[in-house]
Amino acid sequence: MFDDKRPEELAYVGRSSDRPDTMEKLTGEATYVSDMRLPGMLHAQVKKSPHARARIVRIDTGKAAAMPGVRAIITGDEVDVHIGLYIVDKYVLAKGEVRHYGEAVAAVAADSLEEARAAADAIEVEYEVLPPVLHHMDALKPDAPLVHPDLGSYGYVAAAFTPMPGTNIANHTKLRKGDVDKGFAEAAYIVEREYDCPSVQHVPMETHVAIVQWGKGDRVSIWTSAQSPFTVRNLFCHAFGLAHAQVRVQIPYVGGGFGGKAGIGVEPLCAVLSRKAGGRPVKFQATREEEFSLLPCRSALTYRIKTGVSAEGKIVAQQMTMYWDSGAYADYAVNVTRASGYSASGPYEIPNAWVDAYTIYTNKPYGTAYRGFGHVEFHWAVERHMELVAQAIGMDPLLFRLKNALRPGSKTLTGETIQKNTGNVVACIEDAARRIHYGDLTPEEKERQKQTGWKIGKGVAALHKAPAMPPFTATAVILKMNEDGSVLVNLALTDYGQGTYTSIRQIVAERLGFPPKKIRVAFENDTDRDPYDWQTVASKGLVLSGNAAILAAEDLLKNAYDVAAQALHANPRDLAHDGERVFLRHHPDKGVSFSSMAVGLALPNGNGIGGPLIGVGRYIAQGLSNLNKETGEGTPALDWTFGAHGMIVEVNEESGEYRVLKVASVYDVGRAINPDMVRGQAIGGMMQGLGTATCEGYIYDKDGRLLNPSFTDNKIPTAKDLPLEVECAVVETPQIDGPYGARGVGEHSMISVAPALGNAIQKATGAELTHMPMRFEDVWRALENREPIDNWITKSPVGSCRSAPEARPKE
Amino acid sequence: MKITLTVNGDRYERECAEHHTLLRFIRETLGLTGTKEGCGMGECGACTVIMNGRAVNSCMVLAAEADGAVIQTIEGEAKGPTLSDIQASFERNHAVQCGFCTPGMVMSVKELLASDPHPSVDAIKEAVEGNFCRCTGYTQIVEAVTELTGTGAKGGLDHV
Missing domain, CATH: 3.30.365.10 (Aldehyde oxidase/xanthine dehydrogenase, molybdopterin binding domain)
Structure with missing residues (x-):
């Protein structure tokens, strides 16, 4: 939309503009979930598995339950709930078997953090340690233990994924283009190499944290440090069988995400504890160690x-x-x-x-x-390989890259034709x-x-x-005009530091023709208030929500023009506007201010017209398709x-x-x-x-x-x-x-x-x-031409991050 | 036990548990939540405050050790509704993203500039080395300091 505008035609887009959130963040006033305390709030701690794979023989919570301040203890046996988006394979707490070091097997809510910690320590768990499968290449061997023997019974998105029950393969994605045998037969050179990289942590500076109150009548309120409020709500409702109207998810300032907070995290754990504690709010914040081992990381490849x-x-x-x-x-x-x-x-x-x-x-x-x-990991391989x-x-590697680079007319792996405007x-x-x-x-x-x-x-x-998202991914933006003619923007795309709201503000300002200082993007997301957004992931936020913001601005202007046309006895076509008012193009002195129309225009005799000015913009990705599961053909980007x-x-x-x-x-x-x-x-x-x-x-x-x-x-x-x-x-x-x-x-x-x-x-x-x-x-x-050692599963950790010393002159 | 200390110019006399850290005292007892906890182990610097003129990781100081101390936290940095020079430069230079490391980062920069009003780039990097930031990649933070002290300019994006 408006892709053909020249830079000189744009007042706000394309120019730097201060972020709207820096004042709060620079003064310590910005409130993150880790800063929040609610009346009657309990603190949660978890009991974690010291084993990578073990059968849970017995959990004794008796001693812990009798300790001071303890209000609820819960184990996996009490929560028969699987949670997931693409493949539903995870319990809230381990049940029957633990599958990784650091996995939660039980949880406690107590009046204070110390009491919760002491009680978690006092929970006794008896394990039968089982041989783990650690390296993913070992997991493919026929005699490898199965991490999920029940894989065949899990729900999954069948249009996109292919689990292989009876193996450790959770999904097999295939892509077939052209005739590789013929291609290799015609090749003058064939080079084959293997590359790898280990798992790493996202390291948001604010670890995962949530407060959940499971109130009377199964009304659940969730405050969470997450990227995607509607995904948290949707997955939560599916898992617990609750109506969406019963569950409210709020996301205040978030201390970084990087994908690690994309889906649902510690919210269900807090929820089941709150339910068991009679509806008192329960807060759980991961320690830095738990951020590494209890919460997810990036896959190795x-x-x-x-x-x-x-x-x-x-x-x-x-x-x-x-x-x-x-x-x-x-x-x-x-x-x-x-x-x-x-x-x-x-x-x-x-x-x-x-x-x-x-x-x-x-x-x-x-x-x-x-x-x-995934692209960081596989580009490591592809670009080293090139x-x-x-x-x-x-x-020369540069020439080799340029010779093979995608150009207009090239076909991608899925068969999409690259256009001049693709990039x-x-x-x-x-x-x-x-x-x-x-x-x-x-x-x-x-x-x-x-x-x-x-x-x-x-x-x-x-x-x-390209953004990895369902082909029908959608979002919406709502603009509400305030009494003074300024505008509030509501959207559920979250800004956890990346700055999208600053850009959205500039886009709204540009389309409305209002200065950015008259536009405020509401920072705290709320599923009870904000229109739907799929998730804040995939680098799709600016494109989808930016388009929705343009459409919302146009809707707001149309609504304002309708009122002004009545007030001025004019055809809307003959109207124009600036940042303050709508006026007749042929008599600019005859106009009506946005502030007078903002909540409905009062005519001189007291009659009212219009009503509160709002603008609604809805946008859904266009022209994308599912991929053929056998060939990969389709339009995903x-x-x-x-x-x-x-x-x-x-x-x-x-x-x-x-x-x-x-x-x-x-x-x-x-x-x-x-x-x-x-x-x-x-x-x-x-x-x-x-x-x-x-x-x-x-x-x-x-x-x-x-x-x-x-x-x-x-x-x-x-x-x-x-x-x-x-x-x-x-x-x-x-x-x-x-x-x-x-x-x-x-x-x-x-x-x-x-x-x-x-x-x-x-x-x-x-x-x-x-x-x-x-x-x-x-x-x-x-x-030294030595074989790389397998540093990642070892008895002796080697290597650490350190700065290179300054290069010194040779002695 | 009871401790007495001055925080951002205000004097407080409060009970505190012997095992509580200064970080916890500031956040929970005084309710000043601008100072953040990123690791609780003295590694990441999110909890940096200025204690008796020195930037410290407040998660590594017991509240009891701060008895009689003069402390500054991020809440004491702006004067009234106006940002301090350091804060204003952070704003101009886009040195803030998620904001979680920002309070500690500002405190470390404040300590640096108090002792060295025109630090070299290396001295700036050294001063904030203990403050992890996962968002900005540090460049715009360093630029915020050099632009403030007149030794560097705001960075820019090139258009090909």
């Missing part, structure tokens, strides 16, 4: 790619096999698998393609959505390369290399992603956001230490509604991507106990890990059905950071890294 290339360097066939480790539950992981499956090649044209993507159960903490929804294939066939990955790749002076070292870099003895290398990696990173790194070849000198990131965002915020998303995601690339990852002992569930042993990047130089740029190929031409970029910044780094390290040193993260010792091992 092993990705095998076999590529056939012509003598001229064109990819002619590619076979792609993804093995996703979903951990103990696969509710979201099955959809990560599906979305990754249909995007599996990266932004390249593959005429003959064959994809098998498996979601595999193991006895580990479970995977869920994480910024990028580099290694180029090397194998003796072609321009070629421009992104070329600009990222230009910004790092790809291919050569500058005189300054040569001098630096001479001074330090650290080798400088440059790499590029490209990326693409609301839009494709393309991008590329260029990276310069210096590496100490003796020790494997390295330092990132520069990152240049370029995305085709269609239109940057707010350039400062695009940059914030770009740099924030890039740094999160560097965390994944350099140091983060779950480490287990051989029995499946998580060894590093803390910031001491599982660090995230700090300010000292910043590259010396960071550049962000946008290409703007307008999205025809995006608001003012925009498309999403929230997740994309995190994708392909890791392979850009890996490619740069390879260029500097020749190290062929295929495992992520790339800790210094991993680089050293690659340089």
